[in-house]
Each structure stands twice: as structure tokens, then as C-alpha cells.
Amino acid sequence: MPVLDACRPRPAFFQLGDEFGDAVKPAAFPQHITRFRNNRAAMTVGLEGLTDAEWTDAFGRFTPLPGQPGPVAMRYHGHQFRSYNPDLGDGRGFLAAQMLETGTGRLLDLATKGSGRTPGPGAPTGGLTLKGGVREVLAPLMLEALGVPTSRPFSLIETGEALERQDEPSPTRSAVLVRLGHSHVRFGTFQRAAYLERRDQIETLIEHVRAHYHPHVAEGDAAGLLAAVVEASARLTARWIAAGFVHGVLNTDNLNVTGESFDYGPWRFLPHYEPGFTAAYFDQTGLYAFARQPEAVFWNLTQLGGALRMVGDAEPLTDALNGFGPAYIRHLRAAFLMRLGVKSLGEAADQRLVDTTLALLREGGEALRWEPLFFDWFAGFASSERALRGPRRALYQGEAFDAFRFALFEHEPDRPERLEHPVFRADEPEEMLIDEVEAIWAAIAERDDWTPFSDKLARIEAWRGALGFSA
Known part of the structure; x- marks a missing residue:
């Protein structure tokens, strides 16, 4: 590996020791074809200077980057569809590196999916389908453009294996994905320590998370840490809803302590407003349906609170959990204002805009898709002429629309x-x-035609630049 002057390694999680992760070796792949390289993300951690060969070495063969100790499979448990599973943990991925973000100094992770068998259950081969990798590039890039806190796809390398899968045509092409995220410490990381009745591990995790992700929390303050995670999770959930996004599998091992979504499996974006819309074919009860995502996140937060009960008092932990509802509503108002490109006018007027927006989408049914409404009316009255001569002009009439337009036009356009x-x-x-x-x-x-994929990436990037949202 070359010397990377701009890269600042900080392997903080690795320093917690082998009680929290297992040193592992990556798989040896028969082929390495780089299908996606996120140079914009690489610039934020000082890795943009890697040559193509060095990129493959780092993210296909996983030769440790300078200052990094080598990959570790993280240990965690979790609730899956509300059934506790102690047999979890990284099973086909690992934490490859940690470093500081340029400018902000935030601690960031480089983590993998499809990098070979590791101690957790994972996939039988430890692999990732190329189709799954493509989907894990598309979802977070779109969410980033829409202002949702998310991990970023960093690298996708096709690996030349033929994978057998039960849930899609096989054999199918394989890949290894690397994502750049703020943290991979999950709610389930704490749950594992509580399950093992390891108060010392809970205390170690609290200090690690507090120091690196929520430094405003006092040392040893379990309730204060929970309150910070509650706030971040409420913001994430509100942004999902405003983006019309359905995560699909909101288990406790798929939510982290920084309120940043990651690990995209059966995700979907809403075609139109449908509260019961689900992303996963196996979610037959609609537990993680679009409109139930706030409920699901709150339930998961209560499990985190239960794990912290080993070191914290019940009353302040309960108070921290009770902050989720108000925080979610506050962040939902802000998220809808952001999506509609208007400024806040105060709590009552902002809530009226959220309510009338949802009412219009509900009345519009399948004819009024989710995303076009926000597009047509972006910046409020500044888009009035554009929206009323556009392809959905016939939908913009009636009482529900009048109420929406009145609420929208109360608000001053933002930029x-x-x-x-x-x-x-x-x-x-x-x-x-x-x-x-x-x-x-x-x-x-x-046809091995990557043009539609590349074109889509270019359009998402243009969309991100146009909206100018900050996650």
C-alpha cells in the first residue's frame, strides 16, 4: 500500500479487543472487476489518490490500508421481526478500516458485504450477488440526494464466482461491496453484551459510543446516550418518510447508534402514497410497512433501552425513550419543509403543510406519484406556473389541493x-x-450492459446537486 498523507487512520473499534470482534481473513476471489468507485466519498477520507490497482488491492483483496490492523468481524445479537436471535454477528462481511473524515474529523468506517465467510451466520458462501451489490449502490445514493442520513457506497467489485441463491435465479454473478458509514455499532451490539450479562462490556460500549459519536453526553451517562440515539433515530425515520422510502428489514441489528441507515436489502421507494406498502416479500404481516416504520424504530429503541438498563436507572431511560415521539414529529415537519423547498413558519403552519401534503397524496391515489408532487411544487409558489402547466396539472384541483396550496403558499421559498x-x-x-x-x-x-446503471448514477448526482440537501 502507498503512503496516503491525507488519510488519517483511527482504528477505534479495533482497540476494544477480541470480546467485541473476531480477526478474520477475506476470501480470495478468482476475479476483480471494479464496477463502481465512489471518488467523491474517497476524497472525504483521503483515499482518492489510489490507483486502480491499489483500489483493487484495498477493496478486492483487502490488503490493510496504512495504519489499519486488518479486518474484524463485529459481534452482535438482535431482534429479527421481534424474535430475539443470539446467533447473529458479521457472517459475510467485516469492518475493514476506520479513519477520520477530512474537515469534520468524524470517525468513519469502511465495512464490507460479500467478503467471505466470517463467524456470524451470514450467507452459506459468504458472498454477495452482483444484483444485490448494484441495489446497494443505488439506494443510498438516491437517499443521499434526498437528504437522508445514510452510509455511502464506496466500492463494488465483481468477483467472478457463480453463487447459488434460493430467492433469485442461480447461478448468479458475485460481488464484494464496501460502504463508508459513520458507525456500525448496532443496537444489537449492546443487546449481545446484555444477553451475556456483561456489565463491563455495556460500560465499555457506552464510553466508546459517547466519546466517538456523541461527545456532548457526560461520561457514564447511559440515559444521556440513549437520548442522543433516540434523537438521531427520530431524525432518520422522519427523513425516510419524507423520501417515501421503505427500508424493509428494521431489525435491531440494522439500526446503529448514529442514526444513519445502512445495509440495504429488500428496500423500495413508494410509487404513490400507500401506508401499508412493504418492501420485503417475507414481511407478510406488514410489520415494517411504510407507515409503521416509526413504530418499528421506537420498538427497537426500547430494546436498546432495555440493554442499557443493566447500568442505568429505569426512570431517566424511560424519559429518554419518551422523547422519540415529539422528536419524530419535529423532524418530520422539518423534513417535509426541506422536501418542498420552503422555510419554517412556525409549528402550527408547518404541521398544517405536512397534513395537507399527505391528504393530497392520499386523495391522488395511484395517479399522483409520491416524488412528482415534491418535484412539481418545490419552492412553493415559485413553482406554481411550472406545476400548473406540467403533466399533472389535471390532478391539482379540488378541496384537498386548495388546502395544500394555501398551506404551501404561506411558506416563503427557501433558496x-x-x-x-x-x-x-x-x-x-x-x-x-x-x-x-x-x-x-x-x-x-x-447483455453485460452497464450503460443504464452509469446513466442512472449520473442523473442521481445531478439530482443531488440540484436539491442541495444536507443530511
């Missing part, structure tokens, strides 16, 4: 100059609906 971006001269917004995702994959699977 209306964003409407000058070329994306707003199109009739349709950028979306990420399942039919297009499947078409992108079909071009790869049938």
Missing part, C-alpha cells in the same frame, strides 16, 4: 434559485421505482 438547475426544466423528477431498478439489472444480466 428558490435552485429552480434554475436544468433538472427542473424536465417534466419528471428522478425516481427510484422497482421497475427501473429491475431494468437496470436486466441490462447487466442479459
Whole structure:
């Protein structure tokens, strides 16, 4: 590996020792074809200078980066669809490196998926399908553009194996994914320590998380740490809802302490407003349906609170959990204002805008897709002429629309100059609906044609630049 002057290694989790993770070796792959390299993300951690060969060595063969001790499979438990499972942990991935973000100094992780068998259960082969890897690139890039706190896809390398899968046509092509995230300490990381009745591990985790992710929390303050995680989780959930996103598998091992979504499996974006819309075919009861995501996140937070009960008093922990509802509503108002490109006018007016937006989407049914409404009316009255001569002009009439328009026009546009971006001269917004995702994959699977994938990435990047949201 070369000397990387701009890269600042900080392997903090590795220093916790082997009670929290297992040193592992990556798989030896027969092939390495880089299909996606996130140079913008690489710049934030000083890795943009890697040559193509060095990139493959770091993220295909997993030769440790300078200052990194080598990969470790993280240990955790978790509730899966509300059934406790002590047989979890990294099973086909690992924490590859930790480093400080340029400028902010935040601690960031480079973690993998599909990098070979590790001690957790994982996939039988330890592999990741190339289709799964493509989907794990598309979802977070779209969410990032929409202002959702998310891990970022860092690298996708096709690995030349033929994987057998029960849930999709096999054999299928394989890949290894690397993602850049703020933390991979999960709620289930704490649950494992509580399950083992290891008060010392709980205390170690509290100090690790407090020091590196929530430094405003006092040392040893379990309730204060829980309150910080509650706040971050409420913000994440509200942003999912405003983006029309369904995570699909909101188990306690898929939520982390920094309120940043990661590990994208059966995700979906709403085609139109449908509270019961689910992303996973196996979610037959709708436990993790679109409108039930706040409930699911809160339930998971209560499990984290239960683990912290080993070292904290019940009353302040309960008070911290009770903060979720108010925080979620507050962040939901802010998220809808952000999506509609308008400024706050106060709690009552902001809530009225959320309520009338949802009412209009509900009345519009399948005819009024989720994303186009926010696109048509971005920046409020500054988009009025554009929306009323656009392809959905016939839908913008009636009592529900009048109430929405009144509530929207109360609010002053926020940075209306964003409407000058070329994306707003199109009739349709950028979306990420399942039919297009499947078409992108079909071009790869049938013709090895990566053009639709590359074109989609370019359009998402344009969308991100136009909206100018901050996650």
C-alpha cells in the first residue's frame, strides 16, 4: 500500500479487543472487476489518490490500508421481526478500516458485504450477488440526494464466482461491496453484551459510543446516550418518510447508534402514497410497512433501552425513550419543509403543510406519484406556473389541493434559485421505482450492459446537486 498523507487512520473499534470482534481473513476471489468507485466519498477520507490497482488491492483483496490492523468481524445479537436471535454477528462481511473524515474529523468506517465467510451466520458462501451489490449502490445514493442520513457506497467489485441463491435465479454473478458509514455499532451490539450479562462490556460500549459519536453526553451517562440515539433515530425515520422510502428489514441489528441507515436489502421507494406498502416479500404481516416504520424504530429503541438498563436507572431511560415521539414529529415537519423547498413558519403552519401534503397524496391515489408532487411544487409558489402547466396539472384541483396550496403558499421559498438547475426544466423528477431498478439489472444480466446503471448514477448526482440537501 502507498503512503496516503491525507488519510488519517483511527482504528477505534479495533482497540476494544477480541470480546467485541473476531480477526478474520477475506476470501480470495478468482476475479476483480471494479464496477463502481465512489471518488467523491474517497476524497472525504483521503483515499482518492489510489490507483486502480491499489483500489483493487484495498477493496478486492483487502490488503490493510496504512495504519489499519486488518479486518474484524463485529459481534452482535438482535431482534429479527421481534424474535430475539443470539446467533447473529458479521457472517459475510467485516469492518475493514476506520479513519477520520477530512474537515469534520468524524470517525468513519469502511465495512464490507460479500467478503467471505466470517463467524456470524451470514450467507452459506459468504458472498454477495452482483444484483444485490448494484441495489446497494443505488439506494443510498438516491437517499443521499434526498437528504437522508445514510452510509455511502464506496466500492463494488465483481468477483467472478457463480453463487447459488434460493430467492433469485442461480447461478448468479458475485460481488464484494464496501460502504463508508459513520458507525456500525448496532443496537444489537449492546443487546449481545446484555444477553451475556456483561456489565463491563455495556460500560465499555457506552464510553466508546459517547466519546466517538456523541461527545456532548457526560461520561457514564447511559440515559444521556440513549437520548442522543433516540434523537438521531427520530431524525432518520422522519427523513425516510419524507423520501417515501421503505427500508424493509428494521431489525435491531440494522439500526446503529448514529442514526444513519445502512445495509440495504429488500428496500423500495413508494410509487404513490400507500401506508401499508412493504418492501420485503417475507414481511407478510406488514410489520415494517411504510407507515409503521416509526413504530418499528421506537420498538427497537426500547430494546436498546432495555440493554442499557443493566447500568442505568429505569426512570431517566424511560424519559429518554419518551422523547422519540415529539422528536419524530419535529423532524418530520422539518423534513417535509426541506422536501418542498420552503422555510419554517412556525409549528402550527408547518404541521398544517405536512397534513395537507399527505391528504393530497392520499386523495391522488395511484395517479399522483409520491416524488412528482415534491418535484412539481418545490419552492412553493415559485413553482406554481411550472406545476400548473406540467403533466399533472389535471390532478391539482379540488378541496384537498386548495388546502395544500394555501398551506404551501404561506411558506416563503427557501433558496428558490435552485429552480434554475436544468433538472427542473424536465417534466419528471428522478425516481427510484422497482421497475427501473429491475431494468437496470436486466441490462447487466442479459447483455453485460452497464450503460443504464452509469446513466442512472449520473442523473442521481445531478439530482443531488440540484436539491442541495444536507443530511
